[in-house]
Amino acid sequence: MIDVERITITDPADPRLDDFRDLNHSDSRPDLPGGKGLVIAEGPLVTGRLLESRFPVRALVGFRGKLDAFLAEHEVGDIPVYEVTREVLAEVAGFDMHRGLLAAADRVEEPTVAEVLEDARTVVILEGVGDHENIGSMFRNAAGMGVDALLFGNGCADPLYRRVVRVSMGHVLRLPYAHLAGTYTTWQRSLTELSDAGFHLVSLTPDPEAVHLEDALAGREKVALLVGAEGPGLTEHAMRATDVRARIPMAPGTDSLNLATSAAIAFYERDRSQRHRD
């Protein structure tokens, strides 16, 4: 363990704590490029992943004990480290931040779609997913189950929103992603870029007329799996631009699965289909 110089701050109004101010409303910051907030990591696991990510960390803040434990395990270089009490952090953040460790980083330009697709064999594409928890779970499951990248079609929420970072357990900071250009009715044209790159495009739908997921994925070398929002699902525009519509079999008279759960099943099936391929 290298001794890191820590700066103790006792005044909640100290401007060095501005990155961590009013966290419940920090996701939109008119003063920052794009009007969006910084990337905020909460807790040691996610903070560690932020440090290893492409996002340049601006500062760490935490309680003494939490910093002791974290700094014993992680190199922070010359990133400023601010030690505060629970009371000071609560005052700054706007609520009791019991995890006791936070980091803030700058956003960076995202890679191009072509860069994200290079070397990728399994990607997931989201359309109209506005729910932060669903996006976070999607990243967590995708990372865990061998998906190489995520692409965003139209109408999805900000993947660097604080809640997404937390629910994803920091995997949104690691797994490559990019946004496909276009509006509600035009973004689907970008899918030709994936077809041209050899991806088999699969729409996930609760439609009982669709083919079984197993049959949709069997024997495919490169797969792009499209998932829409809970409720409306994928647009007809998007599904028409894909090669096949696939369903997870459901018992009659029940509800469709949660979005991230459906996707996780598809990731499992994708992995499983490859198991018998080689």
Add this chain to the structure above:
Amino acid sequence: MIDVERITITDPADPRLDDFRDLNHSDSRPDLPGGKGLVIAEGPLVTGRLLESRFPVRALVGFRGKLDAFLAEHEVGDIPVYEVTREVLAEVAGFDMHRGLLAAADRVEEPTVAEVLEDARTVVILEGVGDHENIGSMFRNAAGMGVDALLFGNGCADPLYRRVVRVSMGHVLRLPYAHLAGTYTTWQRSLTELSDAGFHLVSLTPDPEAVHLEDALAGREKVALLVGAEGPGLTEHAMRATDVRARIPMAPGTDSLNLATSAAIAFYERDRSQRHRD
């Protein structure tokens, strides 16, 4: 639509609304048998499922428009229906109940394990699952994916807790379940009852030494799938009492999946294994 007599209540203190009072704390009611609360359904979907369930409904309460829509579609017989304003319901429930429709029912004796297992071919058994959201999602996924019943080992939260009912989308009111008797270290002995009934007992674990889920389930007529809490997982006691330990393959350096998601994948694999059986 049969005209149902509705009683308009304007006084939040009216004792006829007592079943719906202080909902955030209603799950524990020392005045009721077992010291547990009533079964509370929120919103039209779950209220409809409560009406069709084995739980005797005591009363419905809702806003005028919500009751109009609900009563046009459902038979309520002689169950009292109370019409209230949003303000009155907020005062009674303790928060703004924007769904605007609630029902309360009595708890009933649960079936025996033997009754639950009769005719069942796929069951899931939970151990130490204290998280209400996980239990609710488990019921939702189990119902959707052809699981016949749930059994509770030691240390699980109350499946009729209000939040479980909501997250399960009411499936906890429909899918049969029962509790296995015993303490933390003894309940696992009840598993012999399942073995005797011909169930293949499968522990779900993140252990990389475990066999692939596909291999654990292939060709089995009756399956009981054991799932433990996120974090600690199943106890060694429980796993020892099963026939096989099964894993969902995960990418190295990632986190295990959420409990309900893992289980949903196992339900999918179970269904899939049967697809090629006949």
